[in-house]
Amino acid sequence: MSCSSPMNNPADLLAQRTLVTALLDGRRYPHAAKSVRLIETHISWVLLAGRYAYKIKKALDLGFLDFSALEARHFYCAEEIRLNRRLAPKIYLGIIPIGGNPEQPEPGAQPAIEYAVRMKRFASTRLMDRLLARDRITPGHMDSLAATMAHFHGSLPAAEADSGFGSTAAIRAAALQNFEQLRPLLKEPADSKTVVELRDATEATYASCEKRFEERRAQGCVRECHGDLHLGNIALIGDAPVPFDGIEFNPDLRWIDVMNEIAFPVMDLLRHQRPEFAYRLLNAYLEATGDYAGAPLLHFYIACRATVRAKVCAIRAAQTDISGRDAAVALAACRSYLALAGDSLARKRPALILTHGLPGSGKSTFAQAALGRLQALRIRSDVERKRLFGLAPLASSHSQTGNGMYGADATCRTYARLLELARHLLAAGFPVIVDAAFLKREERTQFRQLARDLAVPFAIASMRVSLATMRSRILERHRRANDASEAGVAVLEMLQAAQQPLSQSEQGYTVVFVNEGGCGIAGNAPGWKKLERLLATGKTWVGAE
Numbered sequence: 188m189s190c191s192s193p194m195n196n197p198a199d200l201l202a203q204r205t206l207v208t209a210l211l212d213g214r215r216y217p218h219a220a221k222s223v224r225l226i227e228t229h230i231s232w233v234l235l236a237g238r239y240a241y242k243i244k245k246a247l248d249l250g251f252l253d254f255s256a257l258e259a260r261h262f263y264c265a266e267e268i269r270l271n272r273r274l275a276p277k278i279y280l281g282i283i284p285i286g287g288n289p290e291q292p293e294p295g296a297q298p299a300i301e302y303a304v305r306m307k308r309f310a311s312t313r314l315m316d317r318l319l320a321r322d323r324i325t326p327g328h329m330d331s332l333a334a335t336m337a338h339f340h341g342s343l344p345a346a347e348a349d350s351g352f353g354s355t356a357a358i359r360a361a362a363l364q365n366f367e368q369l370r371p372l373l374k375e376p377a378d379s380k381t382v383v384e385l386r387d388a389t390e391a392t393y394a395s396c397e398k399r400f401e402e403r404r405a406q407g408c409v410r411e412c413h414g415d416l417h418l419g420n421i422a423l424i425g426d427a428p429v430p431f432d433g434i435e436f437n438p439d440l441r442w443i444d445v446m447n448e449i450a451f452p453v454m455d456l457l458r459h460q461r462p463e464f465a466y467r468l469l470n471a472y473l474e475a476t477g478d479y480a481g482a483p484l485l486h487f488y489i490a491c492r493a494t495v496r497a498k499v500c501a502i503r504a505a506q507t508d509i510s511g512r513d514a515a516v517a518l519a520a521c522r523s524y525l526a527l528a529g530d531s532l533a534r535k536r537p538a539l540i541l542t543h544g545l546p547g548s549g550k551s552t553f554a555q556a557a558l559g560r561l562q563a564l565r566i567r568s569d570v571e572r573k574r575l576f577g578l579a580p581l582a583s584s585h586s587q588t589g590n591g592m593y594g595a596d597a598t599c600r601t602y603a604r605l606l607e608l609a610r611h612l613l614a615a616g617f618p619v620i621v622d623a624a625f626l627k628r629e630e631r632t633q634f635r636q637l638a639r640d641l642a643v644p645f646a647i648a649s650m651r652v653s654l655a656t657m658r659s660r661i662l663e664r665h666r667r668a669n670d671a672s673e674a675g676v677a678v679l680e681m682l683q684a685a686q687q688p689l690s691q692s693e694q695g696y697t698v699v700f701v702n703e704g705g706c707g708i709a710g711n712a713p714g715w716k717k718l719e720r721l722l723a724t725g726k727t728w729v730g731a732e
Contacts, residue, residue: 195255199246205289206301207232207243217295226311229502230254230436234303241283241294241303242267249502250368252436261302266435268304274339274413275431277424280305306431309422316418319459329464332421332428332452333471340445340476345407352442353409355400361439362389365494372501373521381525385494388532392487399483403444408481414441416451417496418459446481450488458493458527463559470558470565477574479608482564483615486535490528497524534562535616537643538722539609541634543625543689544650545682546674547657547664549702553648554622556709561618561722566608568623569672572601581668593678602630606637613641618722626686631693644722647697648714649689654679656703696721 213220213236220237227233230252234241244254244263254260264282271279283305286296294303311317318324346352366386373379403409413420414434421430434441449472456465473479497520503509504517540557542550554565570580576592605621612619625631631647638645657679664670674682689697698718702708 195248196246199255202289203232203243203246203301206285206292207234209290209292210234210236210241210285210294213237215292215294229499229506235308238308239280240306240308242306243285243301243303251364251440254436257299257301261299263435264302264304267433270411270413270433270435270441271431274335274433275424275429278307278309278422278429278431280307309424313422313424314419315421315423315428316455316459318423319418319456319461319464324464326464326467328423328426328428329468330471333468333475335428335430336416336449337472337475340410340412340448343410343412343445346404346409346411346442350442352439353400353404353444355397357439358400359390359393362393362491362494365491365498369494369498369501372498372505378522378525381522381529385490385525385529385532388529389487389490389494392490392532396484396487400444403446403481403484406480408444408446408478409442410445411438412441412443412445412448414443414448416448417492418452418455421452444481444484444488445476446478446484447488447491450485451492453485454489454492454527454531455496457489458496458523461559462562466558466562466564467555473564474567474570474580479564479566479611482612482617486531486616489531493524493528493531497521497528500524536562536618537613537616537641538563538618539613539634539638539641539643539645540618540620540718540722541625541631541647542620542622542650543631543647543697544652545624545626545657545686546672546679547660548650548652549660549700549708550624550648550650551622551670551672552702553650553700553708554620557620557648557718560715560719561620563618563620564612565620565622566605566612568601568605568621569670571604571608572597575600575604581670602633606633609634610637610641613637613643624682626682628687628690628693631689635693635696644725645696646718646721647689647693648718649697649699650708651699651701652703654683 207225209215211223211225211234213223216236218237218239224235225232226235230245230247230249232243232245234243244260246255246260248255254263268279268281283294283303284297284299285292285294285301285303286299287293288300292301315324351357363386366382369382370379373382413430415432416430420432421428449469453465453469456462456468473482500517500521504514504521509517538561540563542554544550551567557563558565572592573580573582575597602623605623609619609621621634635645658676661674661676661679664672665675698714698721700708700711700714
């Protein structure tokens with residue numbers, strides 16, 4: 188059903204517009220409101236009055252939502268409160284009836300002629316998309332958001348087996364519905380061609396992922412999520428990212444795979460041309476959850492999320508009450524989202540990069556810097572070792588050097604797990620950084636052979652730094668207790684004596700990063716250029732030692 192559906196009653200919308208206009212008078216509220224500001228979206232009006240915000244749903248039936256009846260708007264106001272209090276309990280205060288008549292509305296009075304969601308107001312300058320535009324978002328905010336979403340998703344029950352949520356039929360229908368709704372909104376032949384090509388690519392990618400969709404649902408990965416986690420729906424409250432305005436109007440859009448959820452902010456960060464933040468968020472989430480099995484679906488979900496935003500922009504551009512300039516801006520945004528969706532489905536650039544170095548040499552610093560540059564996924568030996576033993580990344584194992592979790596058998600199991608994950612992620616088309624010491628030739632050879640088997644580019648990023656600097660970094664890391672590594676100075680000295688140097692053939696695939704003084708790893712332009720050249724050649728290991 189399109190925006191021009193006969194189910195929409197123009198008289199209802201006219202009455203609502205009259206009511207909203209009347210509510211711009213701050214004297215109508217039961218609290219101080221010197222001025223009232225209106226924000227309009229394609230499905231709602233938000234009145235900013237004093238310390239509070241009031242959200243009124245438009246009497247529309249757009250097919251994917253139906254707010255046409257007053258009873259439906261009341262129900263969905265209640266749902267909005269229930270769902271959003273899970274992540275933003277201090278923002279969502281309750282439902283308020285609006286009595287009186289459209290010309291003289293009375294918030295809080297009965298009988299209700301309309302309902303509004305009442306929220307605690309925060310400055311719009313605190314929205315993450317606006318802060319990003321002003322370069323006020325930090326890597327720490329990405330880490331915090333990843334931790335919030337990992338905890339939130341982990342707390343949610345899985346969808347019931349007979350619910351139909353997250354079924355392959357539901358996933359396909361949702362993806363293709365976007366194109367059915369987009370097609371009549373875009374009139375230019377070039378736009379129509381883009382939509383048709385993107386629809387075909389989406390359907391082909393869906394077919395290749397269909398079995399995995401079924402597996403994910405059976406494994407309990409479909410849960411009642413936020414559903415609309417773009418950057419404009421995340422605010423910094425204090426200094427913490429707080430998601431708000433989750434989807435209440437259609438359960439099919441929020442009962443989704445958790446990987447579908449995290450794909451939305453990743454997509455949005457890519458659209459804002461901040462891949463370093465996109466891949467920091469994604470990797471922090473994957474490390475927290477261990478949900479690498481969902482990574483092969485990311486290209487599909489990122490494309491679907493971009494298509495949803497394209498649809499929202501197209502709907503806004505087509506509305507009759509929008510200015511020509513705003514319509515042009517919305518249409519341009521629609522096209523940029525469509526381009527991003529197409530790029531996501533086409534992006535298959537696997538490569539395997541190993542870190543190499545002693546504790547404190549900067550392996551994780553390199554890996555973190557490389558994520559955005561290469562749009563890569565990282566797997567960390569320190570994190571996966573602890574996961575094998577049921578420990579959180581920052582938990583202490585209390586293991587002695589060379590025993591327990593750090594004994595030979597545990598190390599062998601850890602590298603086997605890293606090899607398995609790397610194979611899985613490379614097959615899905617991602618560049619993969621394996622963040623581990625790789626001090627033994629046998630460990631390196633296994634991964635070099637994996638790159639050869641899969642015919643993907645291979646490189647070793649080797650860290651060079653003085654022993655004194657490594658000792659100092661290890662002591663500082665232990666003082667802060669903010670890293671998964673438990674290696675102390677004694678471990679450093681032991682590994683220094685036991686390490687096996689890179690062979691002559693390995694050195695042909697190695698890029699040395701000097702991580703001391705100057706600009707450090709991030710500013711090592713020659714090293715990054717050499718690494719990029721090495722990966723661009725598609726060079727894989729051949730021959731023997």
